[in-house]
Amino acid sequence: MVSLPAMIERAARLNPAGAATTYAGRSCSWTDLAGRMARLAGALRGFGLCGGERIGILALNSDRYYELLFAIPWAGFCVVPLNTRWALPENNYAVEDSGTRILLFDDAFVEQAGHLFYAVEELAVAIFMGEGECPQWALSYEELIASTDPVAASTRGGDDMAGIFYTGGTTGFPKGVMQSHRAIWASAMGALPDFQMNRDSVYLHVAPMFHMADFAGGMGVTLCGGRNVILQSFDPARVFDTFSSEQVTHVLLVPAMIKLLLDYPGAADADMSSLQCIIYGASPMPAASLQRCLATWPTVSLVQAYGQTELAPVATTLSAQAHREGGDKLKSAGRPTAVTDIRIVGEDGRDCAVGCSGEIAARGPHAMMGYWNKPEETAAALREGWVFTGDAGYLDEDGYLFIVDRVKDMVVTGGENVFTTEVENAVISHEAVRDVAVIGIPHAEWGEAVHAIVILHPGSAVTETELIGHCREHIAGYKLPRSFTFREEPLPLSGAGKVLKTELRKPFWEGMERRVN
């Protein structure tokens, strides 16, 4: 049966002595990694949880993060990777909503984990997976591994839930996307023909590992029994150093990271000789960056992956060949992978003709099981097996998908989705605010930036700094408005009473193409 632990057992059988992970100067072979996972799984089973219960991770990237993504399912539990950029209330919500029973955290999140551990009653165990000193209220990751016998992998797999992955929610609350073992496997299988990985591949995890975008590459290299090289976080100099020192062949980057690499002094002289493929996705890539990339690193293939957490995550790919050929297809998100079926659905619920825009719906073995605890949102997003993506687009006559707008009201900034409702809820909870509309405005580095258009109560006054400080208590830093417009006239409304955000966006985007995939 297809399962996350089976992927590791297979890699350990096919490449026993090969390095599985490299992080902070230490490496671990596939055999040793499988052994550590089996012991860690044994330790996790020792806490008396039932099969399928949830275990959370709140940590920066590390080799242990990779271990946990498989060790938790190995033990028979579901993984809940928490967003490292979220504020305490957001992760508190995710932990409570998912019914997380054990929380693993690293040095960067001792404080937040401590708050969660004492605040959430169901959270029974905290395990410190960092490098520094283990807090008194937590157990030590390495001591657990050292003191536990290995256990056989759980029989959970296939269509069983492997994890809950939180994304921003249209209603102002994060939604937990339930993904099965098979879905995660199928997305990776679908992407493999374009990623072109094999056992000799070395994949660099530098995008955040809690985010499914990094799964796209990480699961691929795992299927091939290649090597995972992991950086704790993104830093251009270290990324270039690691390309060279670890002979990285594949990396997944969000466009904002690519821009920072291109802008780095000496980018053109960097040793990119081992690098075969940059996979990019999660937010729109400015055409200028794409051209600079092709010109600066001509030996490196570019592959675009488009998808979302609900699709585990890859739905379409724009191949290296299409990038080399250039032309109009470069503006597309590529073609459906071999596991993905795509429909373009008009407002009447019928399929749109070639070239006509509608909501993009995707189906396949990588479609989510639904949103955890959210039957209404699930019913809206998942209809007869089709995931309605909230993106608007069309297919051209050659089968390429062009994304033209977002149906969901969302800003994509630096690869993160920000649902405007969440930001609007935070802003309007300030006593001085009467009404607010949040939109995305152009930003050279992040694609879009969060912008708030605010109407104050008559006679009230508040500064931008005060508003930001207020919002910071409720939502993650990356969701905070970067700029404000204060106005007195009411927001423009449609006949149905909906705020006309297209009108509000217009002055900011004049003369620019808003690329939204």
Add this chain to the structure above:
Amino acid sequence: MVSLPAMIERAARLNPAGAATTYAGRSCSWTDLAGRMARLAGALRGFGLCGGERIGILALNSDRYYELLFAIPWAGFCVVPLNTRWALPENNYAVEDSGTRILLFDDAFVEQAGHLFYAVEELAVAIFMGEGECPQWALSYEELIASTDPVAASTRGGDDMAGIFYTGGTTGFPKGVMQSHRAIWASAMGALPDFQMNRDSVYLHVAPMFHMADFAGGMGVTLCGGRNVILQSFDPARVFDTFSSEQVTHVLLVPAMIKLLLDYPGAADADMSSLQCIIYGASPMPAASLQRCLATWPTVSLVQAYGQTELAPVATTLSAQAHREGGDKLKSAGRPTAVTDIRIVGEDGRDCAVGCSGEIAARGPHAMMGYWNKPEETAAALREGWVFTGDAGYLDEDGYLFIVDRVKDMVVTGGENVFTTEVENAVISHEAVRDVAVIGIPHAEWGEAVHAIVILHPGSAVTETELIGHCREHIAGYKLPRSFTFREEPLPLSGAGKVLKTELRKPFWEGMERRVN
């Protein structure tokens, strides 16, 4: 859910106007093809069969053959592709064993189908799918399509059986390999990264379509919504013409076909400009052919696929890149695809170390469900999810699989497996024969040829021609001995009383490398 009809529906949605099949000067779009399948499925449902019952095909390659491979599962039934090289008794066995209720046949098999139709009681309906006149005792394929309304695809799929695929049997009887929808899909998914097909690909079916080797390429191009070009049978001149006229990008050939193409006058001047990839497999490729291929058609990628019907059928691939790099890896069968897990099992049942030979066992979502009606053979070949291939080999330290011998006593001649027991049973049933051993001896064109070593009863006499005539009544032409050795001394036996075929093979193979994959 993954299913054969869903593959067609997806291709029709993603590439509605694109050509799906081209055969004998006629083409059919994906939309039209899906419509024909839906009507044909409706007709098949009209005969009162229960879900999962079997429908056989006895025909040369055609666009209708391709249609049936999907229309039969569309209707909710299982497909039984019959071996076009088999003699009447062998196909009679397959039809009876599988409980086939409807038989489709073409012009080339009117006589055999007629015999089967009247001999097998369970066979309720015969449908003529050829180009000539429909026999009176059969229904017309095109009339059925024209007179029936389309039906929605069956909900069968996933782990449900999609078909029964007959292979030679070790015990002298053919074995029906049960394959699920998911298994056929998974094998194709595993091969796709190396086949490098996409929606623009044009795949030539020229290997027999009843054989799963052709599935490897055909299912891949179906997943991509590309184009199937179909030749009724193999003819070098027509293959070269078709490469050029249909702008073929991919073809699967058995090594014997490749040799015939290389030997064809003007092979070096043929228009191969569209051809991207020759996939080869099903029998050992002589090193000389491989080198000639690379030298004669330097722009064409070579990809080897190794597997068997029990693996639906691909287990490992030797990539185009590995072919270009050359060296020792060219002697291997490549590496496991991303869906395949491989073990090398020693005689003690334990895993062999890297570099040590044992029986090759393979596991994955493409493993067979078992042998139809043969629980003992199933228990022997399928153990805890592992398919024991009957091939002996080892994995090198880079994860390449080298096949060194066959555990099953089998001759592979021109891409067909001949179990020696079947031939021995046929020979020994002649009254003059006292003992016989059948082995494979080197053959320039077919890799191996079937050779019989015969001991006659004292005082008996028989000619080679008489023996061949006798065998022809029992077994297919390709299984007949091509040559004989008559001897008087008893066959060499092992301590356990087994005929030592290695001893018998030795004089024929002296100074030659016996490549057996």
